Amino acid sequence: MSDADPDKARLEQASLWWLRLREDNVPAEEINAWLEWCQRDSANLQAFEKIESLGGQLGGLDVQTRASLLQELDAELAAPEPPRRRRSWTLALAAGLAALAVYGGMLAWRAPAPEAQQARYATVKAQSRELKMSDGSQVALGAASHLIVDYSSAQRALRLDDGEAYFQVAHNPHRPFVVSVGSLTVTAVGTAFNIRKTGPRVEVVVTQGVVDVARREGTQALTNPEPARLPEDGVIRVAAGQRVVADEDRRLLTVSPADRDAAIAWREGRQQFVDENLAVVVANLNRYARNEVQLGDASLEQLRYTGSIVQGRESEWLAAVEKVFPISAQQQADGRVLLYRRGAVAPRLSAAGE
Structure with a gap:
């Protein structure tokens, strides 16, 4: 398989997602499936963003220019395998845009109004x-x-x-x-x-x-x-x-x-909380932390927390929380961190996905 093939397939899949999500009444399970696909590999999300940008540009063209562009894309896809790797993304993008035209019934026919x-x-x-x-x-x-x-x-x-x-x-x-x-x-x-x-x-x-x-x-x-x-x-x-x-x-x-x-400190890499439930704090920490933190005792959820968490320094926050609250932190074999009430027996966490 050539170096261009994985990128070409990824962009074709991204274009199909893009078209599906533009339809009316997309089921929640399909949106969740799209999110899972985006999160499975950062390259998937990048491909979707590229198709989204190019699709918008294609939809904004007049009919004659759009037809000319699609003819060029067809010629690009029909050309022999290029000898140089630097053309791989050109072919992949051409494949993605061609898929938008083929599977979308000529994308621009569904394009929003200029102000939309x-x-x-x-x-x-x-x-x-x-x-x-x-x-x-x-x-x-x-x-x-x-x-x-x-x-x-x-x-x-x-x-x-x-x-x-x-x-x-x-x-x-x-x-x-x-x-x-x-x-x-x-x-x-x-x-x-x-x-x-x-x-x-x-x-x-x-x-x-x-x-x-x-x-x-x-x-x-x-x-x-x-x-x-x-x-x-x-x-x-x-x-x-x-x-x-x-x-x-x-x-x-x-x-x-x-x-x-404090409300917008997250834009600078720091989450700041004022008199917040510990359950809410942990849930938002997990959007940024490499290792997921879980509360192993429901009684901890209503503890009130005021302070900051710096992205990438979550271990320092965990150490501070153990000093301030009656909490012990225990790291699991899969990297997750379990918080439980000090003096209690730490509950067993099942492996991720079980």
């Missing part, structure tokens, strides 16, 4: 990405996160399914910027805010301007310990320096002051 943008972005463990949207807004996507973008001429809609993201929104009051996350929608006109989704828990911190937080249509209502903060329309206006926390398990929503710098 449709994309899916995913990061793997310990990876962050800086994204620039077509409207000039910027999104910093944290590790192990999944973001869907579906811009139309009337609304800039996004959905954060997992992880964390920081949004810096370009001002346009006639085209709302709306992020769906968990049971909430967060609407901004021109502002900046951070969203972190940890399982059923969603935290929104506004760093600039204001946002409106509301219950997403079709989800169960959340209650608030201070009903005066909830207007009749169910929309909470949150200003810079405030945060909203929605706990879907407890059906609870709270508004409180926030440390803006």
Whole structure:
């Protein structure tokens, strides 16, 4: 097999994923399968990003230019095997774009309107990405996160399914910027805010301007310990320096002051927490840590933690936690670290995948 063959096959698979994810009502299991494929090998994610970029460029061309380009791609694929390795990626990219045309029924026939943008972005463990949207807004996507973008001429809609993201929104009051996350929608006109989704828990911190937080249509209502903060329309206006926390398990929503710098410290390689449940801390640590940390005792989940975790120095954090809390850390044969209450018998963890 030539050096170009694995790259060619990878890009062809990436192009098929790209086309499938653009269809309406993609099942959750297919999205999960795509995420697993991206995370299986960093080269898979790079191939998908390359196809996504090239697909967008192809869709923006006029009919004549697009037809000419596809003819050139057909000629490139039909050419004899090149003698030099430096052409391997050219052939692979040609194969990927050709697959977009063949399997997608000429991709551009499905291309969005000029002002529209449709994309899916995913990061793997310990990876962050800086994204620039077509409207000039910027999104910093944290590790192990999944973001869907579906811009139309009337609304800039996004959905954060997992992880964390920081949004810096370009001002346009006639085209709302709306992020769906968990049971909430967060609407901004021109502002900046951070969203972190940890399982059923969603935290929104506004760093600039204001946002409106509301219950997403079709989800169960959340209650608030201070009903005066909830207007009749169910929309909470949150200003810079405030945060909203929605706990879907407890059906609870709270508004409180926030440390803006702490909320976005993750962009500098440091996660910072203020009076946070240890379960939430560990879940977010695991998005960046090489060795997964698990709580072996449910009673540890509600311990409150304030402090920082520096990416790549998780072992120092574990040593500090053992001093502050009644906790012992035990590393397993597969590299995972088990936290259990000091003095208790450490439970046995099954091997990963069992």
